[in-house]
Amino acid sequence: xxxxxxxxxxxxxxxxxxxxxxxxxxxxxxxxxxxxxxxxxxxxxxxxxxxxxxxxxxxxxxxxxxxxxxxxxxxxxxxxxxxxxxxxxxxxxxxxxxxxxxxxxxxxxxxxxxxxxxxxxxxxxxxxxxxxxxxxxxxxxxxxxxxxxxxxxxxxxxxxxxxxxxxxxxxxxxxxxxxxxxxxxxxxxxxxxxxxxxxxxxxxxxxxxxxxxxxxxxxxxxxxxxxxxxxxxxxxxxxxxxxxxxxxxxxxxxxxxxxxxxxxxxxxxxxxxxxxxxxxxxxxxxxxxxxxxxxxxxxxxxxxxxxxxxxxxxxxxxxxxxxxxxxxxxxxxxxxxxxxxxxxxxxxxxxxxxxxxxxxxxxxxxxxxxxxxxxxxxxxxxxxxxxxxxxxxxxxxxxxxxxxxxxxxx
Amino acid sequence: xxxxxxxxxxxxxxxxxxxxxxxxxxxxxxxxxxxxxxxxxxxxxxxxxxxxxxxxxxxxxxxxxxxxxxxxxxxxxxxxxxxxxxxxxxxxxxxxxxxxxxxxxxxxxxxxxxxxxxxxxxxxxxxxxxxxxxxxxxxxxxxxxxxxxxxxxxxxxxxxxxxxxxxxxxxxxxxxxxxxxxxxxxxxxxxxxxxxxxxxxxxxxxxxxxxxxxxxxxxxxxxxxxxxxxxxxxxxxxxxxxxxxxxxxxxxxxxxxxxxxxxxxxxxxxxxxxxxxxxxxxxxxxxx
Numbered sequence: 193x194x195x196x197x198x199x200x201x202x203x204x205x206x207x208x209x210x211x212x213x214x215x216x217x218x219x220x221x222x223x224x225x226x227x228x229x230x231x232x233x234x235x236x237x238x239x240x241x242x243x244x245x246x247x248x249x250x251x252x253x254x255x256x257x258x259x260x261x262x263x264x265x266x267x268x269x270x271x272x273x274x275x276x277x278x279x280x281x282x283x284x285x286x287x288x289x290x291x292x293x294x295x296x297x298x299x300x301x302x303x304x305x306x307x308x309x310x311x312x313x314x315x316x317x318x319x320x321x322x323x324x325x326x327x328x329x330x331x332x333x334x335x336x337x338x339x340x341x342x343x344x345x346x347x348x349x350x351x352x353x354x355x356x357x358x359x360x361x362x363x364x365x366x367x368x369x370x371x372x373x374x375x376x377x378x379x380x381x382x383x384x385x386x387x388x389x390x391x392x393x394x395x396x397x398x399x400x401x402x403x404x405x406x407x408x409x410x411x412x413x414x415x416x417x418x419x420x421x422x423x424x425x426x427x428x429x430x431x432x433x434x435x436x437x438x439x440x441x442x443x444x445x446x447x448x449x450x451x452x453x454x455x456x457x458x459x460x461x462x463x464x465x466x467x468x469x470x471x472x473x474x475x476x477x478x479x480x481x482x483x484x485x486x487x488x489x490x491x492x493x494x495x496x497x498x499x500x501x502x503x504x505x506x507x508x509x510x511x512x513x514x515x516x517x518x519x520x521x522x523x524x525x526x527x528x529x530x531x532x533x534x535x536x537x538x539x540x541x542x543x544x545x546x547x548x549x550x551x552x553x554x555x556x557x558x559x560x561x562x563x564x565x566x567x568x569x570x571x572x573x574x575x576x577x578x579x580x581x582x583x584x585x586x587x588x589x590x591x592x593x594x595x596x597x598x599x600x601x602x
Numbered sequence: 603x604x605x606x607x608x609x610x611x612x613x614x615x616x617x618x619x620x621x622x623x624x625x626x627x628x629x630x631x632x633x634x635x636x637x638x639x640x641x642x643x644x645x646x647x648x649x650x651x652x653x654x655x656x657x658x659x660x661x662x663x664x665x666x667x668x669x670x671x672x673x674x675x676x677x678x679x680x681x682x683x684x685x686x687x688x689x690x691x692x693x694x695x696x697x698x699x700x701x702x703x704x705x706x707x708x709x710x711x712x713x714x715x716x717x718x719x720x721x722x723x724x725x726x727x728x729x730x731x732x733x734x735x736x737x738x739x740x741x742x743x744x745x746x747x748x749x750x751x752x753x754x755x756x757x758x759x760x761x762x763x764x765x766x767x768x769x770x771x772x773x774x775x776x777x778x779x780x781x782x783x784x785x786x787x788x789x790x791x792x793x794x795x796x797x798x799x800x801x802x803x804x805x806x807x808x809x810x811x812x813x814x815x816x817x818x819x820x821x822x823x824x825x826x827x828x829x830x831x832x833x834x835x836x837x838x839x840x841x842x843x844x845x846x847x848x849x850x851x852x853x854x855x856x857x858x859x860x861x862x863x864x865x866x867x868x869x870x871x872x873x874x875x876x877x878x879x880x881x882x883x884x885x886x887x888x889x890x
Contacts, residue, residue, distance in 0.1 A: 236818055239718025376863050403863040409813055409822050412612040413857045420605050436814045443729035444740035466722030466814055470729055
């Protein structure tokens with residue numbers, strides 16, 4: 193008797209705990225506020241990237257609100273963003289976005305972090321015909337389904353490591369062989385496929401190509417196999433966690449290559465903090481760099497350098513590309529809403545589809561599918577613990593250090 | 603051939619950690635019949651203890667092992683005595699729910715304190731390695747294996763040579779007879795759960811040297827612990843060790859020769875085969 197009562201209490205407590213992350217503060221919507229909904233990972237594998245995304249959104253919001261707001265027709269609106277934790281789970285992201293639209297009646301949706309979650313959110317906004325702009329899901333799979341209400345400000349996943357290969361091909365002592373390894377999620381697979389095709393098209397030999405489970409805790413087998421093929425370039429399509437595991441594994445097993453490059457990792461402060469000097473010489477594909485020389489349209493910070501400085505003042509670190517692309521996500525909405533002169537979802541959607549504006553982050557323009565294929569990417573390298581942009585030559589603030597010195601000579 | 607030996611070594615090195623993780627899980631499951639879903643969270647707590655000691659006092663993780671063990675033992679003892687003990691005789695689903703809720707609670711408290719940032723412990727010797735013929739062995743992982751073996755031996759001595767250890771084994775064999783012989787079962791249960799948590803904490807310290815830290819890092823280890831327990835046989839120290847090593851080697855070879863994407867699948871297929879062919883596990887007794 194006693195036990196069953198306690199069991200019931202425990203079950204009730206559990207249900208309460210499970211229900212917690214889904215609760216959001218009620219909408220602050222009144223007629224002078226534009227409300228956005230954003231389902232972002234605060235827990236789970238992508239919690240760090242989710243936080244970086246949120247900071248990018250918040251930075252834009254605070255800037256816009258402290259500079260008057262957004263002009264729509266003759267009226268000025270403040271902006272508000274509602275957040276909920278999607279737990280790095282695509283199903284949860286879809287559920288939360290549905291709730292934002294149907295119950296909380298938000299005006300527009302800002303994308304979640306990551307391709308799987310963006311894909312599931314895209315299906316929901318399509319059904320409700322509410323536009324979503326996202327800056328953190330670059331798998332083209334999302335955009336090959338004929339969706340009309342989802343737009344991505346970032347370059348497609350396939351391009352992440354192309355510029356790294358391009359950089360290596362322009363150095364003395366050209367590479368001949370490549371090893372590619374990726375996590376088996378939509379984004380990482382496309383990064384790897386893009387790198388593979390690009391390498392083959394430029395006469396490189398792909399000596400190793402494999403995938404690992406997205407939540408792997410051990411990559412030593414992969415590291416051993418790569419070592420056995422002795423490649424010039426080692427390229428990884430994956431996320432922060434696996435990048436750290438791999439880089440550590442390469443040192444542990446003394447694997448040397450001319451280039452170590454990761455799609456996600458080197459640009460985040462955590463990568464450098466965790467690995468210390470073992471992070472040096474690592475290359476990474478990046479959507480944006482503080483050294484980019486775009487001249488943005490008025491309405492927001494127009495210059496990359498100023499954006500970086502203002503952001504650092506507020507958050508204590510130089511913004512990484514996740515921060516920047518997230519601010520740019522909001523920026524796409526800002527320009528589209530102003531252009532539409534209305535908060536009508538259909539009109540804003542049409543304004544987004546025809547958007548063509550240069551910002552601190554680069555050109556914001558979408559192809560028929562809704563992805564930004566017009567903006568180039570850049571290559572970062574960690575040099576002496578600092579992130580430098582080394583390629584292409586137009587935006588570089590340091591020369592690439594190539595080839596990477598052997599572990600024994602560091 | 604070089605790759606074969608390297609894979610073997612990789613597997614053994616990983617297996618040592620799996621063994622320590624599974625040891626605590628196996629004790630609690632075998633003796634108390636509780637599948638502790640908070641075990642992964644306990645491993646994570648151990649890793650964060652090592653992280654805090656390392657970043658605040660520059661304490662080497664290997665020195666943190668006993669500290670993490672003691673702290674987590676106390677924590678586990680209290681959790682059993684004042685939380686789980688109320689439902690210890692309830693159907694398994696109840697303890698399942700309770701430990702699952704406990705795991706959520708712990709992970710979220712750590713998330714509030716440390717945020718989701720990925721952290722790591724980088725010692726002066728992390729990444730250093732030595733070569734053994736064709737095989738490269740990282741020092742940190744090698745020392746981790748030694749520590750894992752030492753923990754297992756100490757645990758075995760405790761279970762066979764001390765009065766408390768004998769009382770634990772008596773309780774697991776026949777709870778009624780143990781009570782008649784004067785064993786305080788509630789106390790013994792709390793000690794077992796404390797040992798489980800302490801071993802998870804020690805394993806967390808070992809894990810922290812090879813993997814990066816974040817609040818949900820413990821999750822993948824629960825399923826591994828589960829497989830290792832079934833492989834090696836429940837509730838026995840040597841079973842966890844053998845199971846851990848076998849699992850590590852299987853995973854290493856499986857991922858190399860069958861496909862890295864199928865790393866987890868290989869282990870689960872083995873689990874299935876063991877359950878069909880030898881359900882009591884490699885070291886399990888014929889009659890439980």
